[in-house]
Amino acid sequence: MTKEISLKKFLIILIILALLECLILLVIMPKVRHSKEKEGQDKYCDVAICTEDKTSCYAFKLNKDGKTTITWRGRCDNR
Numbered sequence: 385m386t387k388e389i390s391l392k393k394f395l396i397i398l399i400i401l402a403l404l405e406c407l408i409l410l411v412i413m414p415k416v417r418h419s420k421e422k423e424g425q426d427k428y429c430d431v432a433i434c435t436e437d438k439t440s441c442y443a444f445k446l447n448k449d450g451k452t453t454i455t456w457r458g459r460c461d462n463r
């Protein structure tokens with residue numbers, strides 16, 4: 385049982401889905417990123433190494449081999 389769909393309807397549905405995806409990426413993702421950044425600021429800004437204006441900060445730790453790895457990078461400018 386096959387059902388035909390017109391090309392016009394298919395393109396309209398495809399465009400609607402693409403716009404919906406863009407809307408989700410533009411509205412929801414920045415909020416998620418901001419909450420993760422805020423969580424990192426609360427956790428790492430006290431021990432982070434920052435530039436003078438605190439716009440670029442890094443938190444480090446040693447791995448099993450004794451090498452330094454970056455555990456967090458972000459901004460601590462509101463502290």
